[in-house]
Amino acid sequence: MIVPSATSKDAPMPAPSPSRRPVRILLVEDHDMVAEAICLALERSPDLQIVGRAASVASALADAQRCTPDVVLMDRRLPDGDGVAAIADLLALLPDARVLVLAGEGSGSVAVRVAQTGGAGLILKDRGLSELEDAVRRVAAGETVFSQELLGDVLGRLTGRVPGLGENLTPREREVLHLLGEGRTTAEISEQLGVALNTGRNHVQRVLEKLGARSQLEAVAIARREGILK
Template identity: 35%
Template structure:
């Protein structure tokens, strides 16, 4: 992240602050303008650029190296899901946060498989949007409540969609039996401490298994692991 030096008054010393550089991607100019206005008011963020479609987003992400790409999904020329996959293939250190009006299973699953780290609906408030940008910029996953419920519930699977460790191990041959058990519990939305209690192991052991699962499934976080398990 770039650092900005800001002078506060004639006698004040220079103060440095980490800035989160955000690329705003949306095909509606009025939405982009509103997002740019909101982000410009936040002291720890700056707008790196704007794109009106996925193709522009891919090009600008390579040129501007943003920390976070705020991505719409349904756009002309190139959709947001495809753009997300292309951006992260070229620049995996960036984080994509989807901001869209669509929260159907297909859209959510597609964005997560493409590598999006977060997924919000466009009716989100300013404070929640800012918190989500900060979260994904620091490697965390974040979802609006509705989307989070769908992800944890297995994208409309619910109890009927609960994953079997045996089935997971059959699908992902590289996983050990214990790793398949851990992945099934991650897909249920359990925390590390809850998984540790369920399996009668330490939290450190759970973390070790999860890191191994991420490596074997070639995913970066729990959201992508769940999407891979449920796909």
């Protein structure tokens, strides 16, 4: 079952009873501060246990054999390779493991690659730590979890249906597109949305990717041509 990652409207998956074995997690993250924050957050829950930490694809493959995790929580970008490309190698070593990819930013094409290579899902790093905890529990329980804005692309590809141009834009991305259509700059859009400039840039970049545009001006032109913008 493919589900979107938890939002404030979703009921999070309840933690297993204390009598059950904790979910064993191998964390693969090359930024120490990020790794420490994730470890502290996950290990607050008695049903989640960090059994190994790695900072590269090579060390992840070695540690996976040593600590036999239930879930591998893997950064997409690592010093010696692509975390998504490493999914197949991890599953060759541990066929029963579940690989959940963490990404600073994501696109539909990356999410589809995760699904096609046998990954259990992809969650964006800008989500809250409680949402990450819930995603780990869900993939350990056999579900497949993708951040909401990436889910349409994954479902479309897996069912053989390609979304129409702009159909997979999220409400926030449509808002960004409308602001671009008004001639707003990225800085002005970020201020209007009440988000950091880098977050605003990420929103704009996702709009461009989903419309197949190389510039903000081209994105607006495509949106008007396709009737997305009036």
